[in-house]
Amino acid sequence: MPQAETITMTEASVTLAGRPVLVGLSLTLTEHRIGIVGRNGSGKTTLLRLLAGLIAPTSGTVRVGGIDPAKDRKAMLSRLGILFQNPDHQILFPTVAEELAFGLRQMGHPDPQAAVRATLAAEGRPHWHDAPCHHLSQGQRQYLCLLAVMMMEPQTILLDEPFAGLDLPTQSRLARRLHTLPQRLITISHDPTAVAGVDRVIWLEGGRIHRDGPAPAILAEFRGAMADLGAQDADADL
Numbered sequence: 001m002p003q004a005e006t007i008t009m010t011e012a013s014v015t016l017a018g019r020p021v022l023v024g025l026s027l028t029l030t031e032h033r034i035g036i037v038g039r040n041g042s043g044k045t046t047l048l049r050l051l052a053g054l055i056a057p058t059s060g061t062v063r064v065g066g067i068d069p070a071k072d073r074k075a076m077l078s079r080l081g082i083l084f085q086n087p088d089h090q091i092l093f094p095t096v097a098e099e100l101a102f103g104l105r106q107m108g109h110p111d112p113q114a115a116v117r118a119t120l121a122a123e124g125r126p127h128w129h130d131a132p133c134h135h136l137s138q139g140q141r142q143y144l145c146l147l148a149v150m151m152m153e154p155q156t157i158l159l160d161e162p163f164a165g166l167d168l169p170t171q172s173r174l175a176r177r178l179h180t181l182p183q184r185l186i187t188i189s190h191d192p193t194a195v196a197g198v199d200r201v202i203w204l205e206g207g208r209i210h211r212d213g214p215a216p217a218i219l220a221e222f223r224g225a226m227a228d229l230g231a232q233d234a235d236a237d238l
């Protein structure tokens, strides 16, 4: 797999329904493991959508390997994959095999069906092939979505709260699996545990970069600030 290309944002802002949601973000992302933390409503998911080209900046620029992700969706198939927080926002097809084949077909893969069979066999889940997606549990559906993304072998995978709604053993299994992936991972979470050990943490606050640096220092400060806010009943602004 080729090295993940640099992602850059230059003074990128997003206004939604007249409200500034992201404000003047300038970032150069080159690290292998990146965490983005922030409170509810701080703009994390909007940033992920912006990086993936699902929305365009209201002003400023976003480039993935020099390409505008909002303008060239096809070029992004091999560059960016997304694992959404809710697998049901991602799954489009009734059966596992159809779901897994879709991305490959979009990419012009010569034999998606054979690739799906091979992947399910390698995962020890050949019995999933014809299973209806809605018969899988939430954790299994999320795993299915991860498999679909992995099969497309994008350079970078964007993960939105990947551990939310999963029980502890499923979280551990997913964390181990993610850890071994050769791709660049950009993980978005309100939970500092989900991004402990990454190379770089970006802390968003009110749509702006509040802190940006090594995980131990930034996460210690983030935990402290969240504990202080929690002690103050400070959720009225959510």
Ligand SMILES: Nc1ncnc2c1ncn2[C@@H]1O[C@H](COP(=O)(O)OP(=O)(O)OP(=O)(O)O)[C@@H](O)[C@H]1O
Residues within 6 Å of the ligand: 016, 017, 019, 021, 038, 039, 040, 041, 042, 043, 044, 045, 046, 047, 190
């Ligand atoms: N389509 C939209 N129209 C208007 N406002 C929006 C839209 N999408 C998001 N927002 C607002 O933008 C802000 C940031 O939302 P976003 O979902 O990016 O935050 P988040 O950090 O991912 O939050 P959470 O942790 O709760 O998922 C919120 O105040 C939200 O209400």
